[in-house]
Amino acid sequence: MADLNLIIAGVGGQGSILASHIVATAAIRDGLRARVGETFGAAMRGGAVASHVRIGKEIHAPLVPKDGAEIVLALEPLEGLRNIANFLGKGGLLLTNTRPWLPVDVNIGRAEYPSMESIKDAIDKLGGKIVEIDATSLAQQAGNVRTMNIVMLGALAATGKLPISVETLKQVIKENVPPKTIDVNLRAFELGLSSMKK
């Protein structure tokens, strides 16, 4: 399988870093090399964050080149849009949560939040595909909103584009979430996985 470039985008506090580390750790466990380039701000919540995940045999830099991502996994729609503009390659996939997290700039009326329609339109122009998931609701259904990132990982696994087995992913999730939350996280993963099969 060829190298895979994936970007996990979101807002600080949504868990994009954990999600990217789970994917990379699972890749290493399945015998591949991995790189994760993180742009995480300070400890504060609310900034735009993106993790670049690269998996394969011949990879060096931790950042995905321009137009180089096969998949953008967006934990928040605006952050999806921000990252596809630069990084989504031709035929790439935007897998996005549908729940917006409004930036202050929008709240104080200094900027406008893009509609879902305009995001779909952008994907069309880039020759990509889009899949929307109400991952926040699914996470609530799993028992904890904070598992939204794991719901999205489930959805990502369902695309079949990851060169990693679902079993390895689940195992790494178990090892990387707080022990008391293993069950909700695995539920969240399954909900994400099955949401794509509908």
Add this chain to the structure above:
Amino acid sequence: MAKIADLIVEDAPGKRVLLMGNEAIARGAIEAGVGVAASYPGTPASEILETLALAAPKLGFHAEWSTNEKVAFEVAAGAAITGARAITSMKNAGLNWVMDMLMTLVYGGVRGGFVIAVADDPDAHYSSNEQDTRFAAFYGEIPCLEPSNSQEAKDMTCYAFELSEQLELPVFVRSVTRISHASGDVELGKIQKLDRKPVFDKHWKLPWRWNVYGPPGAVEKHRWLHDQMPKIKKLVETLPWNKLELGKTPSCGIIASGIGASYARDAIKMLGLEGKVAFLKLGTPAPIPERLIGRLLKAVKSVLVVEEGEPVVELQVKALAKDVNPEVKILGRLTGTMPAVGEINTDIAAQAIAKLTKRKLPQDVQREQAQAEIKKLVAPRSSTLCAGCPHLGSYWALKQALRKVGGKVPLVNGDIGCYEQGGYGIAGKEYKPSFSTESVRYPIEAPYETLDTNYIMGGGVGLMQGQFHAGYKDGVMVGVAGDSTFFHACIPAVINAVYNKARGLFLVMDNTWTAMTGHQPNPVTGITATGEATKVLSIEEVAKACGVEFIKVVDPYDLKATTAAIEEALKSDKFAIVVARHVCTLQAQRQKKFVGKRMVFDRDKCTGCKICVSFGCPGVVFKEGKAGLDPILCNGCGMCAQVCPTGAIRAEG
């Protein structure tokens, strides 16, 4: 996650794991049998000591968060003088605090290996500048190793201790954001157990080794230092991180140092140039392997230097070319082939390599236009303080007090910490330069527009004094700082204010953690780096001991009381300190100590005045002409209810 805590001490040579660059540096020190590790937090370097602190109790070495980088450096240097292996780590700016000691320590060097790990931050993602640590290696006449990925970060750090002991000098490991905050697969090595007994000999190999003033004095010690680096000239030619792939008679070559090598490798592959250009991967920008580079310079007509930061390698290559092949063309930052400022990446390297090899990169004009259109739709996301952050309360109170008693143009000097966001501005807003000859007051639409000056840790309270002594009369003068910053850099400035009779308000926002860099403990937290209980210092007691006469302690969640205290301080004719103390909301939530109220929002009562929005909390949203609370972000701190003039927001019960 207890995972990294276990993994980092696992003695499993050959095991492949995912490590962040900073974790890899820590692991390198652990494999080298480090005895003392000291640091002060700073992004993107903090995880080095955080990781070492997880391992320290298990392996029995010392790890600490010191009060600032200089102290940390001295703690580590002191250990190395007694023969222990020691590491200090810091962000780029931390090195500035360290320079005084560094420039003098090198005159006698060290006995145990001493590694100085510095994480630079090209593009200033988390910093106030883009300074390049590698220059300091020349200034201090010590070696500098520069990894290109996590594996090298570990291996080089481990080796740096050995090199340090061989030269009896400290050694730099220079990281950058894309190493420190990137992760990669790493094969673990063996953990050495050094049972070294600390020893001291004041004339070890050189008389008065550890005392620059002792005979034969500083000049002779400088001579000793000067003679050290030539000793490893040959050695660097054979280090595994310096490698020349000459290929078959290529006309172009690339010299790529540190992370630059990773970008260049990906770019070469992207351009299909594998094997068609000569490639010299460099891991030691100081000293460079002159023979290896010389071989390349003689073999090709032009060479591109790919490095992150200033043209440190490029300048040296140019100087070398003059001797070995003056005909060869050297491309890089100095020729404009690589950008002069900012961070590089694979695309930038590819463009430069295309120029070097006189090739055209494929272009898709239509796609670029589409991307430009899409970018216009992307709303900015200004970074904000967290929902319920106590700094929001402090800024609100400061704004109210300044409105009442601040004068025409009050001056607020910022400092470094989460509260520095008080000067980030609003991304969606355009700020134009002004050419007024008079003081100008600008409205504060959100707390993010509060800070008028901001540079470095401890800078604000000093600047304020200069403004006062210059005779600034158009408004009051304020300095703000956090608890960690207070101990790091503000105490001498506080004493100075008292001693030299400056006036003004120093607002200390004490959230009991060094929050911005990821919640490290500091002298007001009550625990050490390894989680041991320790004494809790009090900022007001320290201020009192420094001679400050006006001191008030308030809870910034109580907006009225905080406003009143600030007002009173501003009206006082003394240098005044207000300590706004409330534990960081994020940390309180994590430790399950946060008790939020259930907030209710009454849409009918909301007049859409946006006062709550201007409070700046990300938990307050505004849609269709009315405010609201984001149920996921709001944690019920209750501050917005205090600012709402119509009672539309209130706490239940």
